[in-house]
Amino acid sequence: MVSGLINANPVIYEKKQRQPRSAQSLPSDEYRVEPIDQQEIFDHIRDIKDPEHPYSLEELKVITEEAVEVNDQNSYVRVTFTPTVEHCSMATIIGLCLRVKLLRSLPSRYKVDIRVAPGSHATEAAVNKQLNDKERVAAALENPNLLDMVDECLAPSYD
Amino acid sequence: MAETTQLTRHIESYVDSSSTPTHQATSLDAIGLLIKTNALTLEALVRELDMYLTSTDTVIRARGILLLAEVLTRICSKPLDSETIHSLVGFFKERLADWKAVRGALVGCLALIRRKSVAGMVTGSDAKAIAQSFLQYLQVQSLGHYDRKLCFELLDFLLEHHADAVASLEEDLIYGICEAIDAEKDPECLMLAFHIVESLARLYPDPSGLLASFASDVFDILAPYFPIHFTHPSSGDTHVQRDDLSKILMSAFSSTPLFEPFVIPLLLEKLSSSLHSAKIDSLQYLRVCSSKYGAERIAKYAGAIWSSLKDTLYTYLAEPDLSFTLPINGIGFPENEVVIEALSLLQQLIVQNNSQLVSLIIDDEDVNFIINSIASYETYDTISVQEKKKLHAIGRILYITVKASISSCNAVFQSLFLRMMDNLGIPVSNIDGLQNSAIFTSQNVKFGFLYLCIELLAGSRELVVLSEEKRETYCTLLHSYSTVLFNAFDSVLDVSADRCLPGPDIHIGVKGLQILAMFHLDVFPIPKSTFENILKKFMSIIIEGFNRTVLWNAALKALFHIGSFVQNFSESEKAMSYRSFVVDKTMELLSLDDIALPFSLKVEALSDIGMTGMKNMLTILQGLEGALFANLSEVHRNLKSSEIAAQLLECYSCKLLPWIHENGGAEESIVQFTVEIWSQAGNCMDFNSPFEEKGLLDSMMKALKVSVGCCSVESQNAIIQKAYSILSSHTKFQLNDVGRLPLTPGAYDISPRDEGILLLFASVIIALRPKTHIPNIGGLLQLFIITLLKGVVPVAQALGSMVNKLIPKSNGAEKSGEFPLEEALDIIFNTKIWFSSTDMLQRCNGSSNGSEMVLTDLCLGITNDRLLQTNAICGLAWIGKGLLLRGHEKIKDITMIFIECLMSDRKSSLPLIEGSLASTEEQKSDPLPRKCAADAFHILMSDAEVCLNRKFHATIRPLYKQRFFSTILPIFQQLITRSDSPLSRSFLYRAFAHVMSDTPLIVIVNEAKKLIPVLLDCLSLLTEDIEDKDILYGLLLVLSGILTEKNGQEAVIENAHIIINCLIKLVDYPQKTLVRETAIQCLVALSMLPHARIYPLRTQVLRAIPKCLDDTKRSVRREAVKCRQAWASITSSRSLRF
Incomplete structure (x- = not known):
């Protein structure tokens, strides 16, 4: 099944300036807790590469910092992403990448919820269901081809 | 006889195409040496070569001729008589026709033509003969790369050194050159080709002469190369850089005014291209060409150049930096090559075609639009982005215009400046009546107006420095408007006191006053009274405006710049007023207790003002001494004065003293100061507990230490x-x-x-x-x-x-x-x-x-x-x-x-x-x-x-x-291994940990094999006591040094197992974030080791790391993510399990 690109000519947006966190913490801050916050989650996922273009999800505005909801106390995070086109069949792959990356980066106490932005995808409900079904995610990761693809997309986010 | 056989052997070895290049070179050297030492005459060599030179076998002939030519190259400093040279020239020029042996002929011609007169040179007619035969026989573009290069070298040399002889060849020469360089692509050859064109232009300078009719043809060959686009790798075997090529092409373009009808339109066209390098090149070429072609020829293009310059500036001029870095002159724009080139082109044009350019600028509709609408620009933030861009560009243009020459400056002031004033309701006729009234209220101060004023002032300030004649029109105008300008800038700062303007506007106000104060002459064009008013204004900000940090800092910086500037003319009246209005006032601040200015700011002002010059510094130092000793004598009665004294001492040892030391001299005052501290110490010790304040004693010790150290x-x-x-x-x-x-x-x-x-x-x-x-x-x-x-x-x-x-x-x-x-x-x-x-x-x-x-x-x-x-x-x-x-x-x-x-x-x-x-x-x-x-x-x-x-x-x-x-x-x-009591061993470890963490890493790495086990023991020992966290960290850094150093690898591989065990214990060390972070980084470094060694440890690490993902510190979590990935992907990405 060789077909053309699903979105052959995506719009590229500028990367958001990375704000350095307020410099080195003082010695008196040694025991202060820095909770996991929106920016931290966003930093984890912003550099994930799009499955079909050499751009990051941030550059394609698939994800934005505002689309990350996090509650450190309740160990809950929800990422809402917006596929570039409505019938994008890559939506599930993107969602899978987000999930895998967060699973690898967050402590195990977290519950991760990945969603397609309402109205941005033709089969929204199906995609959401697929992405949040533990069994299906695990099954997908058993597939070596799929896992290779995911790893390739995640590679730039580890630099 | 023996020599002859030797010679034959050498010749044969060279001619033989199967011998190695090194062999050939040594034979060549040997023959060269024989001739140089007169063991062999050139004639004898030629006779010996006879067969080879005339053989019908092309390979042998080519080698033979090349041999003779190479020998000639080698003996270039050996004198030869003119007859020999003449006959050699005759031979080689004939051989140019022999395309199979052309390499040798070219090398020979080059060797002959390059001879210096002391060793016998070729005559003019010989040179001409070579040129003729070159033009007649050679098809340069059909030759190989190296031969082409030789051809160009030959041509270049002929044009450069035998210009008179070859000039008479006229059309043939020009045709020949055109043919030779047409469609050349190699950068090295191009360098020569462009230079040949330049020389050619010099050869026929007559504007209606021979070259005139060929100019279009010659330029057609050159034009495709512009702009130079270079795809060669920079580190290839060619040493030519893009910039070199571009420069030499530029001199070819600008070599003769005859090119003007072709060059300028081309450059203008390329200026509008979107390629960055094309823009920069066009601007550079335009500048050089216009200076070479002369004002008259450029005049007809002035309009076109001006409008494209303006467009370029609109696009490329970035937002200026209106924060408080305050460059001394004008407004600071971020550096941009295009802008710099464009502005210098503009300056060149103004200098060259003064009246024309100035009228273009003054009558330009954009300029006039800005001038007429400045009344609507109230504050910086209210200007729309588009208009801001225009304002900045026009500002820069005016700055350059004013700076370029006196007449352009006069013209701008007479027309634009006065018109601007008119628009603001300050007509020229009324100027005296307005002199003393505060005409600027908060309503009619306009940001746009002030902004343009600053650009104008900055430009004219630079002009004043250069010009001899001081009573120019613009100076007179400035003189009469100086009060108005002062009031204008001043009112911005006043307004800001109750309306709180944003940063850029304050910046403009301060900057304007600063430039006004920094005009070069003593009383003209800016009168002394204005200067003093400016100083007073800044001082009042310093004294009263301390709760407005932005303004206060800007004012202090401005004072500093003004001070350093007037210091260069130390005896001038302005320097005197600076001393009395600023330096003395600042000193008074120290003794005044009733003003609200916080003491730390007083000290800051003090040190900044002091750093304007040695004279001021010494005055300030005296003032500081006075205040310090007054406070020291109060110490036993007043706790506050001991705090003040400590602050003063701190300022002395951290700011003033390093400055004095750096600027040299003034050692007497340091000594005096130090001795004085001692006397005071002696005196105030008479009270029983003079040093209850530990801080004061510490700062006294520090001050003494550093000042004695300087002496x-x-x-x-x-x-x-x-x-x-x-x-x-x-x-x-x-x-x-x-x-x-x-x-x-x-x-x-x-x-x-x-x-x-x-x-x-x-x-x-x-x-x-x-x-x-x-x-x-x-x-x-x-x-x-x-x-x-x-x-x-x-x-x-x-x-x-x-x-x-x-x-x-x-x-x-x-x-x-x-x-x-x-x-x-x-x-x-x-x-x-x-x-x-x-x-x-x-x-x-x-x-x-x-x-x-x-x-x-x-x-x-x-x-x-x-x-x-x-x-x-x-x-x-x-x-x-x-x-x-x-x-x-x-x-x-x-x-x-x-x-x-x-x-x-x-x-x-x-x-x-x-x-x-x-x-x-x-x-x-x-x-x-x-x-x-x-x-x-x-x-x-x-x-x-x-x-x-x-x-x-x-x-x-x-x-x-x-x-x-x-x-x-x-x-x-030895002690550690022998020690049987755990307590002594732990102390030995601790001591050794200190030694290791302070030893240079390179030594440690050399001993890594011995040290790693000890180091790991130390690490695990030090985790026991919370007090040891710093030494623990130091030691961990040593370990990470060993891990990252190449030399340490071997020892690390051997001990990988215990190192990892030890690090895993440290990743959750609760007392110090840096320890956890570094430990995880070390683990990442370890994951780079050979797989066979570390694979068994993988599960261990992967089990330990997840808890770091939940660390309290962000930096640790970030490292943990990386570490987990590094270890999980050791064998294949697939094996990461959740």
Whole structure:
């Protein structure tokens, strides 16, 4: 099944300036807790590469910092992403990448919820269901081809 | 005969195409040498070559000719008679027709034509003949790369050095050159080709001459190369860079005005291209061409160039930096190459075509639009982005116009400036009436107006510097408007006081005043009264505006710039007013208590103003002294004045003194200041507790230390004399008797005031140069020993400095009357310290009578007095440091004493005195002195900030750390392995940890194999006590150094298992974030090791890391993510499980 690109000519947006966190913490801050916050989650996922273009999800505005909801106390995070086109069949792959990356980066106490932005995808409900079904995610990761693809997309986010 | 056969062999070896290139080269060299040494004549060689030169076999012929040509190249400095040269020229030029042997012919021609006149040159007619035959026979573009290069070199040389001879070839020459360079692609050849065109243009300069009819053809060949686009890799075998090519093409373009009708349209067209380099190149070429072609020819393009320049500026001029970095001149724009080139082109055009360009600019609709609409730009933020861009670009253009020449400046001021004023309702006719009234209220100050004013002022300020004639129109105009301008800028700052304008507007106000104040002449065009008003304005901001940080800082910076500027004309009236209005006022601030300005800001203003110049600095220094001593004398009554004094001292030692030191001179004032501090110290010690405030004493010590450190030997001598006299007259120490009486610590219960003076004295000693003479060293040494036993650390440091700097006997210390080092050491280590029996009674419960012992005994804890022992160890550590730095032998003994302390539960080695035997059990359980001994190694090895460094003139032997480390490493290794008590071992580890973390990494890496096991033991030991977190971190850094260093790899691979085990324990070390972070980073580094070694450890790491993902610190979590990924993907990405 060789077909053309699903979105052959995506719009590229500028990367958001990375704000350095307020410099080195003082010695008196040694025991202060820095909770996991929106920016931290966003930093984890912003550099994930799009499955079909050499751009990051941030550059394609698939994800934005505002689309990350996090509650450190309740160990809950929800990422809402917006596929570039409505019938994008890559939506599930993107969602899978987000999930895998967060699973690898967050402590195990977290519950991760990945969603397609309402109205941005033709089969929204199906995609959401697929992405949040533990069994299906695990099954997908058993597939070596799929896992290779995911790893390739995640590679730039580890630099 | 033998020579002939040898020659034949050489020739054959060269001609033979199967021999190796090195062979050929050596034969060639040999033949060259034969001719050079006159062992062989050229004629004989030619005769010998005869066969080869005329053979019908093309290969042999080509080699033969090449041989002759190469030989000629080699003997270029050997004189040849003209006949020989002529016949050789005849031969080679004929051979140019022989395309199979053309390489040799070219090399030969080049060799001949390059001959210098001293060795016999080719004649003009010969040169012409070569050129003719070149043009007749050679098809340059059909040759190979190297031959083409030779062709171009030949042509280039002919044009350059035989111009007259070849000029007569006329059309043939031009045709030939065109043909030769057409469609050339190699960069090296192009360099030559462009240069040939340039020379050609020089050859026929006549505007209606021969070249005129060919200009279009020649340029058609050149044009496709512009702009140079270079795809060669920069590091290839060619050395030509894009810039070189571009430069040489530029000189070809600009070589003759005949190119003008073709060049300028092309450049204008390329200027509108979107390629960045094309833009820059076009601007550069335009500038150079217009200066070469002359004003007349460029005139017809001026309009076109102007409009494209304007467009370029609109697009490329970035937002200016309107924050408070304040470049001294004008408005600071971010550097942009296109903008810089565009502006310099504009300047060039204005200088060249003054009236035309100025009228273009003044009549330009964009300029007029801005001038007419400035009334609507109220504040910076209200201007739309588009208009802001225009405003910036027009501002820059006006700046350049004003700066370029006097007439353009006059024109701009007369038309635009006056029109702008008109628009604001200040007509010229009315100017005198407005002189004194404050016409600017908050409503009619416009940002746009002020912005353009600044650009105009900045431009004209630069013009004033250059121009001779001072009474130009623009100066007169500025003079009459100076008050108005002052009021305008001033009102922005006033308005801001109650309306709170944003940063850019304040910036504009301050900047405007600053430029006004920095006009070069004394009274014209900006009158003195305006200058003074500006200073007053800034000073009032300094005094009252302190709660508006942005404004306050900007004003202070502006004052600083103005001050440094007027300082260059130190006798001018403006400098005088600066002194009276700013410097003196700032000093008054110090003594005024009733103003609200916080003291820290006062001090900041003080130091900034002082740094404007040496003269001001000395005035400020005096003021500071006055205030300081006034406060010092109040210290005992008023707690606040001690705080103030401490702040002043801090400002002196951190800001003023480094500046004075850097700018040289003024040592007398430093000495005077220091001596004065001593007198004051003497005086104010009369009250009982002058130094309740520890802060004040610290800053006094610091100030003394740094100022003494800056002084020369003579000044230091003076200071130490003064200090010594205070020490002996104001304290109860009996300095002269101290040598004769037995040393009894009990006799010196030091009062706080004595201790204060002693500390000040110690800081002077610390900073002395080795040559400075210290009075009564013997007495001082004894005094210091006693006081260090009381736990006065600076005294120990002073003692260390003394032993570090004293001159040993071998260097002639005795002859020069100095106190020798040996004697000092003798006093330190052999003086008996006498404990009266009452003393011991207190300490040892009466089990002993009075006894005597030396310092080292105290370190070993013979008295059983813990405090005394720790003080003695700490003191000995500083003394040891002094000796270690100079590489003295004695350090070994001292180290052994420390080690003895560390192992002090091995009683057998200790010569304990009787009475203390009873309490050894207690001693064993008390770890304090032993910990202190371990820390002594830290003192020994670390770089101290407070003493014994370059700043305080310590004698430092190169590589002393390395040397110490290599002597001590085997000792520790042995002791650690042999030690059977866990307690002593732990102390040994701790001491060794200090040594390792302060040793240069390169040494550690070399010993990595031995060190890693010890290092890991130290790490796991140090995790036990929270107090040790810093040394733990230091040690971890050493480990990470070993891991990342190439040389350490082998040892790491061997020990990977235990290293990982140890690091895993550290990843959740709760006391220090950096420890966790570094430990995880080390794990990442370990994941790079060969897979076979680390694969078995993978699960272990992967099990430990997830808990770090939930660390409290963000930085640790980030590293943990990386680490987890690194280890999970060791074999394949697929094996990561959740």
